[in-house]
Amino acid sequence: MLWGIGAVIYKEFIHIVRDPITLFLMLLIPGIQLTIFGFAIDLEVKHIPTAVYNLDGRPESRQLVDAFVNSAYFKIVATPLSNDALVSSIVRGEAKIGLKIPPDYTDRLLLGQDVTVQLLIDGSDSTVAMQGLNVANAIALRQSLSIVSRSLNREQPPIELRPRVLFNPDMKTVNFMVPGLVGLVMQLVTMLLTAFAIVREKETGTLEQLMVTPVSRFGLMLGKLIPYACIGAIETTFVLSLMRFLFGVHIAGSLWLLAGFSLIFLFTTLGLGLLVSTIAENQVQAMQVAFVIILPSVLLSGFVFPQENMPKVIYWASQLIPLTYFIRILRGIIMRGAGFYDLWPQAAILAVIGLTVLVTSALRFRKTLS
Amino acid sequence: MPPAIVARGLTRRFGHFTAVNDVSLQIEEGDIYGFLGPNGSGKTTLIRMLCGLLRPSSGSATVMGLDTVKESEQIKRAIGYMSQQFSLYRDLTVLENLKFYARIYGLRRSRARRRIEDVIGIVGIGDYRGHLARELSGGWRQRLALACSLVHEPRLMFLDEPTAGIDPVARRELWNLLFDLAGQGVTFFVTTHYMDEAERCSHIGYIYFSNLIVSGTPNELKQLPEVTPREAVRLEIRAPRLASAMRALNSFDYVLDATIFADSLHVLAQTNTEERLQRDLAREGFGEVQVIRIPPSLEDVFVTLTRKRDTDRAGTTAPAEAL
Numbered sequence: 107m108l109w110g111i112g113a114v115i116y117k118e119f120i121h122i123v124r125d126p127i128t129l130f131l132m133l134l135i136p137g138i139q140l141t142i143f144g145f146a147i148d149l150e151v152k153h154i155p156t157a158v159y160n161l162d163g164r165p166e167s168r169q170l171v172d173a174f175v176n177s178a179y180f181k182i183v184a185t186p187l188s189n190d191a192l193v194s195s196i197v198r199g200e201a202k203i204g205l206k207i208p209p210d211y212t213d214r215l216l217l218g219q220d221v222t223v224q225l226l227i228d229g230s231d232s233t234v235a236m237q238g239l240n241v242a243n244a245i246a247l248r249q250s251l252s253i254v255s256r257s258l259n260r261e262q263p264p265i266e267l268r269p270r271v272l273f274n275p276d277m278k279t280v281n282f283m284v285p286g287l288v289g290l291v292m293q294l295v296t297m298l299l300t301a302f303a304i305v306r307e308k309e310t311g312t313l314e315q316l317m318v319t320p321v322s323r324f325g326l327m328l329g330k331l332i333p334y335a336c337i338g339a340i341e342t343t344f345v346l347s348l349m350r351f352l353f354g355v356h357i358a359g360s361l362w363l364l365a366g367f368s369l370i371f372l373f374t375t376l377g378l379g380l381l382v383s384t385i386a387e388n389q390v391q392a393m394q395v396a397f398v399i400i401l402p403s404v405l406l407s408g409f410v411f412p413q414e415n416m417p418k419v420i421y422w423a424s425q426l427i428p429l430t431y432f433i434r435i436l437r438g439i440i441m442r443g444a445g446f447y448d449l450w451p452q453a454a455i456l457a458v459i460g461l462t463v464l465v466t467s468a469l470r471f472r473k474t475l476s
Numbered sequence: 477m478p479p480a481i482v483a484r485g486l487t488r489r490f491g492h493f494t495a496v497n498d499v500s501l502q503i504e505e506g507d508i509y510g511f512l513g514p515n516g517s518g519k520t521t522l523i524r525m526l527c528g529l530l531r532p533s534s535g536s537a538t539v540m541g542l543d544t545v546k547e548s549e550q551i552k553r554a555i556g557y558m559s560q561q562f563s564l565y566r567d568l569t570v571l572e573n574l575k576f577y578a579r580i581y582g583l584r585r586s587r588a589r590r591r592i593e594d595v596i597g598i599v600g601i602g603d604y605r606g607h608l609a610r611e612l613s614g615g616w617r618q619r620l621a622l623a624c625s626l627v628h629e630p631r632l633m634f635l636d637e638p639t640a641g642i643d644p645v646a647r648r649e650l651w652n653l654l655f656d657l658a659g660q661g662v663t664f665f666v667t668t669h670y671m672d673e674a675e676r677c678s679h680i681g682y683i684y685f686s687n688l689i690v691s692g693t694p695n696e697l698k699q700l701p702e703v704t705p706r707e708a709v710r711l712e713i714r715a716p717r718l719a720s721a722m723r724a725l726n727s728f729d730y731v732l733d734a735t736i737f738a739d740s741l742h743v744l745a746q747t748n749t750e751e752r753l754q755r756d757l758a759r760e761g762f763g764e765v766q767v768i769r770i771p772p773s774l775e776d777v778f779v780t781l782t783r784k785r786d787t788d789r790a791g792t793t794a795p796a797e798a799l
Contacts (some may be wrong), residue, residue: 113579117565117572124567124608315563318527318634319580320552 110321114329118303122333132299132337136291136345143283144353151237157184157201159192161209166216170207170223170249179241192226202228203238215253273358273441284349285436286409289429291345292368293375293403296338298396300379303330304471305392308383323472331376338372349440358443367439367453371432374460378428380467403429428463431456478541480505480632480663481526485535488521495521497686498535503679505631508654508664510677512778518686519667523634526665527557540632553581556630560637562621566610570601570620573609574627581628588627595623599653615646622653633657635666639673651676671775682778685789689781697777702784704744708732710772711750713741715757715765724760728753735779742776 122129156174160167174180183201186192195201204226214221225242229235255262307313316326346364349355357364378399386392405411406420407429413421424430431452438444438452481503488496496518503509513519524530526539528548537544540554564573574595578588596602599619604612609620618638625633635654639647651673654664658678666677674680674694681691690697697703704710715721718736725734725743730752733744745753750767757765772780 109582110580113576116579117568117576120568120572121565310563310566311559311561312563312565315557315559316580317529318552318555318557319577320549320582321580 107322108325108328110319111325111329111332114321114326115332118330118333121303122337128299132295132341133344136287136295136341137348139291140284140287140345140348140353143287144280151234152179153181154179154203154234154238155183155201156180156203156205157186157192157195158182159186159189159204159206162207162211164212166212167207170211170245171205173245173249174205174242177241177245179237196226196228199228202231202234203242205242218257273443280353281355281441282437283410284353284355285440286407286433288342288345288349289371289407289432289436290404290409292338292342292371292432293378293429294400295341296334296372296375297379297382297399298393299337300331300334300376301382301386301392301396302389303334304380304383305386305389309388327380327468327471331380334379335372335376338376339369342368342372355440357440359439359445363446363449364436364439367432367435367449367456370453370457370460371428371435374428374456374463377460377464377467380471381463384467384470384473403427406430408433426459428456428459431459477505478538479503480507481509481537481539481665483522483526483535483537486522486525486532486537487534488518488525488530489533494686496525496532496683499683499688500535501681501688501691503663503665505663506658506661507679508658508666508677510674510680511665511667511683512669512674512680513667513683517683519683520636522683523636523665523667527555527634528552553628554630554632556625556628556633558621558625558633558635558638560640562617564609564617564621564624567608569606569608570596570612571605573620573624577624577627583628591627591629595626598626598657599623614642615649618642618646618650619653622650626657631661632663633665635664637667637669639668639670647673671773671778674774680774682781684782684785687785689785690777694774697774698772700777700781703772703777703780707747708744709747709750710770710776711743711745711753712737712768712770713743713753713757713765714739715741715762717762721757721762721765724757724762725753728756737773742770742773744776744780 158171158174160171171182175182180203184195186195189206192204192206196204204224206224206226208222208224211221211223223246225239227235227238304313307316346357350357382392382395382399386395402423403409406413406416406424407427408424409429413424413430416424434452435449435456438449442448479502481501483499483501486496486499487494499518499522511519511522521530525532526537526544528539528544528551531545539551542551542554544551565576568576571592574592575588578592583591596605599622601616601619601623604616604620609617612620622638639650642650647670654666655676658664666673668674677694679691679693680697682689682697690700713721713725718739718741722734722736722741725731725741728745730746730749731743732746735742743753750769754765754767757763
């Protein structure tokens, strides 16, 4: 049943060794991706350029402006002297937030009356707009509360929230992105390499030649998958080491559990590679088919964007993506130190999806050959 | 000794299309069986069925005494196969390619080592052992492909257009190799488009539009009554201005066919018209021409058989077209 598997593995390893460029790229690409996602991308918005048009100018109003600056979320880049100048600083892109304090700000506060402060937000960048709005709201609320408390002769507002962020206390984007990236890189490398290894044989006609030899189909398939499973395992170790030692993301949970669950994911992605190879006739097509699989994995797996906000249909679709579960597992083990009992449902679903993919592509592979 | 290949009524349909229709043939051990036919006529489909890769829609075949459907796995161990594209691993060396195939066929270590040296000797590729397959020229690649398909000592070899795109010297050398192996009792089933290669085969089959039209030795084929009708002769004429001479010949009513063949004309004419031909050509201004009676070439055989088949087909399909 496994006839010829040794010969195929032997040959496949020679292919890998003879192609040092691919081997090098396999290590370089995750390095580049980790650097970009780890260092360059920061989902947290700070120092939003802000224009302040202060018509009042007295200490009370300056206190409000100071509250904005001290939050570190806003940075004053302009102090326009007219309404038009305020608006145009936003249109020009110089500022993303405009703060307009009315001339009677201090007077009304002293008289105990309500006062309206205008906040202009550039909505063309929704992430910045959301963050700016939330922080500005919080600042206004805090200022109001302290004024009300003072009038009620209380030192502090009655309720004080004391947040404690578990597992990623500094809420660093790196800690959130990098574990997900490990999964993405694993999928990319193993899927593409497997698909290429098989499609290449279709292109050169060697697959047809193999069919006239006594090699068994199962032996041929496993002989193709096992070398790339090894590469995938090395790759995973490499990427995890980069994560740990270059980005300082500690693995809170068990390394063995991580290795075990990674293996399930690895076989799923090898299955995807096999699937791609049964669809594509040449390497260009393989690249395109692989892209069709990779794109939703990047966008819908929860790697960058939270799945909770997705429309129902998309959400259900995202639950069919293997990477969805592996990212949950990765973040669980690496960040939260989750154990087997916390994560086995994710692993079980992943295993079911993986098995389905592997069996489907194995059957399709048999058909391709005959 | 049982025949190497026996096919009985072998047919393969793909949907409504019949790729191979009712092919029966028998090939003895040690034969070099040349298989000819235009592209798309069913050659590769027939080979795939004989190798056990494709199930016949009807009919049956045995290869080395093994049933192609029930015993296809054993057949794979008994035969060698070389496709027209020399399916080698280009980034493996000559030796690694051979080792791979030796392993695929499950040769034991000591036997593998001996057989690899044997086939390296047979095809004479010893100087290139350490070279990558992609560094070899076409002729050497083809020898390596042959060596790979010989490594398990098959008694029957299928070669699918083994000389396509190979220079004439390499072609000749390959054929000498095949003769050597055939002398040792290896049977060859070779497809080709080259008539000179067909002439070298001990037996020839011609497949046209999915049907095996003829099968036999080159001499048997040349003596077929359909090829040279009883009341006709084949003549070779050496004349100046070949093209206009051909036009003139085709206008004579006793000339059935005239074609240019290198520096002469091959003519199929009614018997006892040689003198008349010389007279008529002289009158047309071609001077004193030389006319010799010749046996038909294999090309004549295939051209004639193809034409006859086409007229037969036209005759049978005409009523359907009239509807």
